Amino acid sequence: MSTADSARQLWEADATKILVVLAAIYATYLLSGLVLGYSLRGQLNSIASLTFYIGVFATLALALNLHWGYTGLFNIGVVGFMAVGIYVMAFVSKPLYGSGGAAQVGGLGLPIPVGILAGMVAAALLGFVVALPALRLRADYLAIVTIAMSEIVRFTFLSSTFQQFQVPHTLAGDWTRVGFGGGSGLILDFPDPLLALIDVLGLSTVYDGLVGLVGTVVPNNPDPIVHSLVYGLVLLGVVAGYFWLLKRTGESPFGRVLKAIREDEDVARALGKNTGRFKITSFMLGCALMGLVGILWLMGQGAVTPNFFRPRLTFFVWIALIIGGAGSNTGSVAGGAIFAAVLYQGPLYFQNLVTSVFQPGDAPGSFGPAVAPLIANFDPVPFLLYTLDSVRQLQLVVMGVVLIWLMHNRPEGMLGHRKETAAAIPLVGRSEQGERTDADAVGTDPTPAGDASGGERDE
Amino acid sequence: MGFTESFTGPWRLTADRVLAAVFVAVGLLFLVDLFWGLLISGSISFSRLGSLAWDGLMRGLVIGLAGIGLSMTYSILNFANFSHGDYITSGAFAGWATTYLLAGLGRADVGSLLLVGAGGSVLGGALDIGVTTTPVAVVAGIVVAGVATVLLALGLDRVVYEPIRSESGITLLITSIGVAFALRYLIQFVFGSDVRGTTAAGSIPQLQLYFVDGVVRIDAHDVTLLAVTVGLMLGVHVLLQTTKLGKAMRAMSDDEDLARITGIPTERVVRATWIIGGGLTGISGYVFVLWKGTLGFNDGWLLLLLIFAAVILGGIGSIYGAIAGGLIIGVTASVSVLWIPSAFSRAAAFVVMIVILLVRPQGLFSGRSTA
Numbered sequence: 143m144s145t146a147d148s149a150r151q152l153w154e155a156d157a158t159k160i161l162v163v164l165a166a167i168y169a170t171y172l173l174s175g176l177v178l179g180y181s182l183r184g185q186l187n188s189i190a191s192l193t194f195y196i197g198v199f200a201t202l203a204l205a206l207n208l209h210w211g212y213t214g215l216f217n218i219g220v221v222g223f224m225a226v227g228i229y230v231m232a233f234v235s236k237p238l239y240g241s242g243g244a245a246q247v248g249g250l251g252l253p254i255p256v257g258i259l260a261g262m263v264a265a266a267l268l269g270f271v272v273a274l275p276a277l278r279l280r281a282d283y284l285a286i287v288t289i290a291m292s293e294i295v296r297f298t299f300l301s302s303t304f305q306q307f308q309v310p311h312t313l314a315g316d317w318t319r320v321g322f323g324g325g326s327g328l329i330l331d332f333p334d335p336l337l338a339l340i341d342v343l344g345l346s347t348v349y350d351g352l353v354g355l356v357g358t359v360v361p362n363n364p365d366p367i368v369h370s371l372v373y374g375l376v377l378l379g380v381v382a383g384y385f386w387l388l389k390r391t392g393e394s395p396f397g398r399v400l401k402a403i404r405e406d407e408d409v410a411r412a413l414g415k416n417t418g419r420f421k422i423t424s425f426m427l428g429c430a431l432m433g434l435v436g437i438l439w440l441m442g443q444g445a446v447t448p449n450f451f452r453p454r455l456t457f458f459v460w461i462a463l464i465i466g467g468a469g470s471n472t473g474s475v476a477g478g479a480i481f482a483a484v485l486y487q488g489p490l491y492f493q494n495l496v497t498s499v500f501q502p503g504d505a506p507g508s509f510g511p512a513v514a515p516l517i518a519n520f521d522p523v524p525f526l527l528y529t530l531d532s533v534r535q536l537q538l539v540v541m542g543v544v545l546i547w548l549m550h551n552r553p554e555g556m557l558g559h560r561k562e563t564a565a566a567i568p569l570v571g572r573s574e575q576g577e578r579t580d581a582d583a584v585g586t587d588p589t590p591a592g593d594a595s596g597g598e599r600d601e
Numbered sequence: 602m603g604f605t606e607s608f609t610g611p612w613r614l615t616a617d618r619v620l621a622a623v624f625v626a627v628g629l630l631f632l633v634d635l636f637w638g639l640l641i642s643g644s645i646s647f648s649r650l651g652s653l654a655w656d657g658l659m660r661g662l663v664i665g666l667a668g669i670g671l672s673m674t675y676s677i678l679n680f681a682n683f684s685h686g687d688y689i690t691s692g693a694f695a696g697w698a699t700t701y702l703l704a705g706l707g708r709a710d711v712g713s714l715l716l717v718g719a720g721g722s723v724l725g726g727a728l729d730i731g732v733t734t735t736p737v738a739v740v741a742g743i744v745v746a747g748v749a750t751v752l753l754a755l756g757l758d759r760v761v762y763e764p765i766r767s768e769s770g771i772t773l774l775i776t777s778i779g780v781a782f783a784l785r786y787l788i789q790f791v792f793g794s795d796v797r798g799t800t801a802a803g804s805i806p807q808l809q810l811y812f813v814d815g816v817v818r819i820d821a822h823d824v825t826l827l828a829v830t831v832g833l834m835l836g837v838h839v840l841l842q843t844t845k846l847g848k849a850m851r852a853m854s855d856d857e858d859l860a861r862i863t864g865i866p867t868e869r870v871v872r873a874t875w876i877i878g879g880g881l882t883g884i885s886g887y888v889f890v891l892w893k894g895t896l897g898f899n900d901g902w903l904l905l906l907l908i909f910a911a912v913i914l915g916g917i918g919s920i921y922g923a924i925a926g927g928l929i930i931g932v933t934a935s936v937s938v939l940w941i942p943s944a945f946s947r948a949a950a951f952v953v954m955i956v957i958l959l960v961r962p963q964g965l966f967s968g969r970s971t972a
Contacts, residue, residue: 542782
């Protein structure tokens, strides 16, 4: 397949779907904000944070799709790899201890790109360690091993043992104080990565111009708004990069073997594939990508605490992947976007809107005072206030119910499918090609490995 | 399951043996160090080891009792139930609401009591709750915890699991994660997120047993936990060994289709599984809270991974395996603080599980299952 062809196919099939989903999400957010008279600053902020979460959840869903959708590895330790990514990155890139600032511990003081690379490599290595036993385990055992691993990672960063320690940082044997900060967290006191990137690209003037432009409509301190908007855009760029990488991976001979493993490992092995090595490679690649998302998520937040990486974040990614449909990259991005917009940010946005528009009074502190007036004299106001105040908990209930509903009614998700073209050349005429989506199956496959991946999921 | 066969070449066999030998050697090293510390250097006192082991035994009994239910659903319904931990929490809250109500009736308003003192409206210590001070309330709490969890398990099975009974284990597993989310945060919504003290910590009768070089303290709640969990374990053992139900369960976990064509009413067996498993789970949640004296909406979830570790360790489907696995996990988590910082005690339990999975993936008790 030539690059031009593949590019056209991409555009026709996948990018349009994703763009439609994104456009619908943004339109809904902007319109509901406009209708309810949200301030421009509030609008821009909510758009920026929406973009941020779409970016991180879409990338995480893409990486998880490589594990589960392509290779059939049931990884519920996503947060563990994210945590290792950002912590190792911080370890490498934080400035040396004693160079000023409030940080209790320092780092190795290496440049940020080195840190990012180190973080990804560390996540991949952890993936290797986990994948070795995983190869010999059933899918549900792998699930429990990965989630246990993610908890071990969290305990490690949480423990006071590794809060601070000394490492040599020069060949001459000078020691410096480093560490992971323990439960109180780690201050990420390296220079702002986004501004550094812009600087390196020589776009500082463009960025400053943008700040000035936004300053004309939001006169009061436009800098953070522009910063978060631009960062969101960078993340969307990363989504595109992940998408391209995983699409190419999936279509490569390597990816075809992965799909064959997913469908029937014995068949893949009978065809002479060393399935163990393929699984490890795929797992490590996915883990490195998860580590990178961990870095991108927290790098600009100023600090990181171990309890950010609770298992429920892993399940968020799973919900995003299942909404979109495991096995489809397009679905992963769309699922990530919908999860971020509707289930993750949606309830909070709704809460913000209602609070800022209706200015309700203080909510009762607990369920008892909230429900008592409802029973005593049918006064639903305190209960509604309490419900509004508890949106953060209730949104998790909603996520649970959505997950159950999806597994009952649409386990394959929106775009999920396990049938896709395995051939490296287009199997249909140019005229038909426009109508084909990757959801269509191709009955005749020229390659044996493709044969195995052509079957439907029948676990 | 095809993964295992791919590595059963001769070299893998040797590698397995080497791996097992390494783990055994590490285990022996810990034992030698323990004896060295106890007998020669004196860095570990017998009473400290005794206290830790007792603590681990208590924990292990709770994990084992809750693990029986998980193990049964795992082998008969063929999925890892991630909502099991929240069944524990649900049972604990149902039981403790009852205990609060009975112990505090007339002393505080019914609403606060039923919400187990949400938002600090009633304190368990102020109600003087304990097995010796309010025995009726505690017994009623245990019964209600069991019954409520049975009802919850049956209800959720009807609504959530029955329609997708024939789906793969992974589908059911993902569904159970959804159930876990919904349950846990509904509990948080109703009962609040604060961890409350439930018992009158000061007024529990305590026994000081002299143990070589110091004392091991055992209180009335330890004894209650021991009696309730061991009693229930024996009860389940008798039930499954002597009744047709046990035989039917074994048949079903072996081969469901075969069980059905031999005339075993599989749906009824599934219901019995939820009833036994749910009841034991709810009660284990109640006695766990009674023993540790605090109750929070996260308790069951935090216990879940340890229970999984116990069940896998013992071998899925075996109730003896679940009990033995629970004890090993509980004691490991408690005693490990002799060597590693206490922040890693849960991690130590997970490591033991991973090691067992590597060396003996079928678990310690597989092939000797009762149900």
